[in-house]
Amino acid sequence: MAYIDGMIAAVPTANKDAFREHAVKAGAIFKEHGALSLTDCWGDDVPEGKLNSMHTVVMRKPDETVVFSWIVWPSKAVRDAGMQKVMEDPRMQAGTMPFDGKRMIFGGFEVIVEG
Numbered sequence: 001m002a003y004i005d006g007m008i009a010a011v012p013t014a015n016k017d018a019f020r021e022h023a024v025k026a027g028a029i030f031k032e033h034g035a036l037s038l039t040d041c042w043g044d045d046v047p048e049g050k051l052n053s054m055h056t057v058v059m060r061k062p063d064e065t066v067v068f069s070w071i072v073w074p075s076k077a078v079r080d081a082g083m084q085k086v087m088e089d090p091r092m093q094a095g096t097m098p099f100d101g102k103r104m105i106f107g108g109f110e111v112i113v114e115g
Helices: 013-031 078-089
Strands: 002-011 037-042 062-074 105-110
Touching: 002 013, 002 078, 013 037, 013 062, 013 078, 062 078, 078 105
Parallel strands: none
Antiparallel strands: 002 062, 002 105, 037 062
């Protein structure tokens, strides 16, 4: 089964184009190092909850939009090796991210149902 890295972040709404450009460049690097696919989604219908929500988990500010992304890897072993290569890739060190990476929430997930 595939292995998934999932991320959620708050991106300044004014940085939508810069985020898209960053995601395209980073996506190519991830694919070079073993990822099967990447998906980045710009929040369009993200309700605020009474107790918790995607907004609160990333401490979204009024001028920011919630972004939800995932990377599909063929396996956890490929992900572990590929992620290490991505983090060491000098292209990932160049430039700045168009959002506050300290508020990004991420994790790795084993696929248990696919359909």
